[in-house]
Amino acid sequence: xGPIVADAVRLEAITxxxxxxxxxxxxxxxxxxxxxxxxxxxxxxGKTTLLRCAAGxxxxxxxxxxxxxxxxxxxxxxxxxxIGYLPQGHVFHWPMAVWDIVxxxxxxxxRGADLSAADRDAVRQAMAEAGVTKLADRPVTTLxxxxxxxxxxxxxxxxxxxxxxxxxxxxSLDPRYQLAVGDLLKRQARAGGTVLAVLHDLGLAAxxxxxxxxxxxxxxxxxxxxxxxxxxxxxxxxxxVEAEIIxxxxxxVAVPVAASRPDLVESNRQTDAAN
Amino acid sequence: MIGFLASLAVxxxxxxxxxxxxxxxGSGDLPTRIIVTEIRLPRAILALLIGGSLALAGAALQGxxxxxxxxxxxxxxxxxxxxxxxxxxxxxxxxxxSIYLPAAAIVASFASVALLLLVAGPRASLLVLILAGLAISxxxxxxxALALNLAPNPFAALEIAFWLLGSLEDRSFRHVVIAVPFIxxxxxxxxxxxxxxxxLTLGEEAAAxxxxxxSRIRLRVVLGVAMTVGAGVAVAGSIGFIGLVAPHxxxxxxxxxxxRLLVPATLAGAALLLFADxxxxxxxxxxxxxxxxxxxxxxxxxxxxxIMRRRHELSGADRG
Numbered sequence: 130x131g132p133i134v135a136d137a138v139r140l141e142a143i144t145x146x147x148x149x150x151x152x153x154x155x156x157x158x159x160x161x162x163x164x165x166x167x168x169x170x171x172x173x174x175g176k177t178t179l180l181r182c183a184a185g186x187x188x189x190x191x192x193x194x195x196x197x198x199x200x201x202x203x204x205x206x207x208x209x210x211x212i213g214y215l216p217q218g219h220v221f222h223w224p225m226a227v228w229d230i231v232x233x234x235x236x237x238x239x240r241g242a243d244l245s246a247a248d249r250d251a252v253r254q255a256m257a258e259a260g261v262t263k264l265a266d267r268p269v270t271t272l273x274x275x276x277x278x279x280x281x282x283x284x285x286x287x288x289x290x291x292x293x294x295x296x297x298x299x300x301s302l303d304p305r306y307q308l309a310v311g312d313l314l315k316r317q318a319r320a321g322g323t324v325l326a327v328l329h330d331l332g333l334a335a336x337x338x339x340x341x342x343x344x345x346x347x348x349x350x351x352x353x354x355x356x357x358x359x360x361x362x363x364x365x366x367x368x369x370v371e372a373e374i375i376x377x378x379x380x381x382v383a384v385p386v387a388a389s390r391p392d393l394v395e396s397n398r399q400t401d402a403a404n
Numbered sequence: 405m406i407g408f409l410a411s412l413a414v415x416x417x418x419x420x421x422x423x424x425x426x427x428x429x430g431s432g433d434l435p436t437r438i439i440v441t442e443i444r445l446p447r448a449i450l451a452l453l454i455g456g457s458l459a460l461a462g463a464a465l466q467g468x469x470x471x472x473x474x475x476x477x478x479x480x481x482x483x484x485x486x487x488x489x490x491x492x493x494x495x496x497x498x499x500x501x502s503i504y505l506p507a508a509a510i511v512a513s514f515a516s517v518a519l520l521l522l523v524a525g526p527r528a529s530l531l532v533l534i535l536a537g538l539a540i541s542x543x544x545x546x547x548x549a550l551a552l553n554l555a556p557n558p559f560a561a562l563e564i565a566f567w568l569l570g571s572l573e574d575r576s577f578r579h580v581v582i583a584v585p586f587i588x589x590x591x592x593x594x595x596x597x598x599x600x601x602x603x604l605t606l607g608e609e610a611a612a613x614x615x616x617x618x619s620r621i622r623l624r625v626v627l628g629v630a631m632t633v634g635a636g637v638a639v640a641g642s643i644g645f646i647g648l649v650a651p652h653x654x655x656x657x658x659x660x661x662x663x664r665l666l667v668p669a670t671l672a673g674a675a676l677l678l679f680a681d682x683x684x685x686x687x688x689x690x691x692x693x694x695x696x697x698x699x700x701x702x703x704x705x706x707x708x709x710x711i712m713r714r715r716h717e718l719s720g721a722d723r724g
Binding site: 181184185186205206208209210212213214215216218220221222223224225226229230233234236237268281284288 | 470471599602603604605606607609610612613614615616617659660661662
């Protein structure tokens with residue numbers, strides 16, 4: 130892990146337009162080293178685009194500052210050593226062995242050359258953390274969706290980059306591995322890393338993330354510790370659902386009970402005002 | 405090695421291997437020496453070079469596109485090279501064995517790259533590049549048809565048609581000298597990005613975040629393919645399917661790793677074309693069958709089988 134820097138990742142007034150459509154408007158978000166922030170929001174809110182901007186994959190207005198340097202000042206090689214990016218979908222085009230796939234994570238360090246002993250250790254460790262050690266010799270295309278997701282995660286962990294950007298790392302995982310991956314991301318942060326992960330499961334976000342950032346219509350509408358962010362009001366305005374918040378072992382869990390109706394939202398407000 | 409010896413030994417005059425060795429060390433009678441060194445040696449060398457470069461171009465393109473069905477003809481360079489060569493014959497500027505012909509082919513091959521980049525733009529996506537390549541291929545094909553159509557006499561038309569079939573017959577060391585520099589530089593360009601091909605198995609975005617500059621890589625591959633394949637077409641005409649088949653044969657032996665595939669695929673392609681070229685000399689036909697016809701006859705059914713095996717995957721999954 131790199132040196133621990135306050136505000137390891139700073140997104141400053143990020144604006145992003147793709148093909149004439151504004152996807153993100155003025156999004157500012159700072160992550161400290163050692164922090165795990167979950168990015169949540171309805172479909173199409175701009176979560177993936179924000180992650181792509183932070184990884185330098187999409188053009189943006191504003192600034193992305195990583196470890197004190199502007200992203201645009203870093204070379205591709207420096208970016209690759211600093212940022213581990215896990216895209217959505219876990220694509221593998223060739224039936225390569227799992228070990229070889231995870232070893233791709235060492236390419237920023239071992240460009241083209243053979244893996245050093247340290248590289249191999251990093252690969253082994255990443256595979257153990259993601260629980261794919263037993264799959265090492267399997268062609269990756271023969272794996273189940275959940276196994277692929279873990280191999281993709283192991284590949285990112287193998288880079289040992291201090292910043293981890295993960296787009297839906299827990300989708301297609303069963304509950305056991307959702308917990309395992311949530312825990313893994315938290316441990317990455319505790320070891321000094323900075324983790325920004327898109328999560329759809331609010332319970333998982335509340336359980337493991339230090340803070341939750343809510344993105345809605347390309348704007349950051351709420352940011353804070355899970356207990357502060359997961360409120361019926363936030364969920365109504367961001368997701369358009371009526372939800373009840375219950376507590377399970379000290380973790381706030383949002384249970385959506387009905388889709389909000391605009392008139393219902395309106396009448397609630399009136400009732401509130403009357404009270 | 406065996407193929408190389410066979411390529412020197414087999415032909416209208418069968419020369420025993422011992423005599424080839426004798427020629428190699430400087431003895432042996434004059435006619436034999438001339439047949440071996442002037443006729444068959446350049447032919448064998450060209451077979452190795454062209455077969456190898458076609459396969460390397462195929463393997464690199466398949467790596468770039470993450471698709472085993474990609475062929476070196478994809479970006480239009482071979483079609484453009486063929487057009488360049490054919491127009492020289494058609495204009496009566498040169499015979500099929502003249503030195504101007506490969507020069508024109510290589511120029512046309514480079515022109516196709518320039519046109520490709522002009523049409524697709526400098527930072528084009530892969531899909532735009534492929535479409536632009538397809539358009540350029542069609543344009544070059546139309547040009548070739550026009551050249552054939554306007555051929556000054558039936559002999560020129562026949563010459564063009566035969567040349568297009570692809571052959572290594574009657575090539576000299578001059579042809580080797582023309583092709584070698586382009587093939588060497590092109591091959592170096594294609595080898596340059598071998599670790600990127602490996603990273604691309606994760607898709608373009610993940611590869612980019614591993615530190616690879618994809619637009620530069622695309623440019624290098626397009627140029628490398630134009631140089632290797634263009635030079636091959638320039639001296640031997642269109643020889644198809646080696647670039648598709650050779651990487652496929654060796655892929656399982658390198659555990660499907662697109663970077664480790666390049667060298668074995670090159671060797672396999674060299675051997676394939678060498679054996680195919682010996683094969684056409686052994687066939688008891690009236691006129692010698694062109695080697696391009698043989699590779700297409702073997703390669704096309706292979707291609708069909710490959711599509712049928714991957715049909716499900718190709719139609720179902722989004723491979724973007």
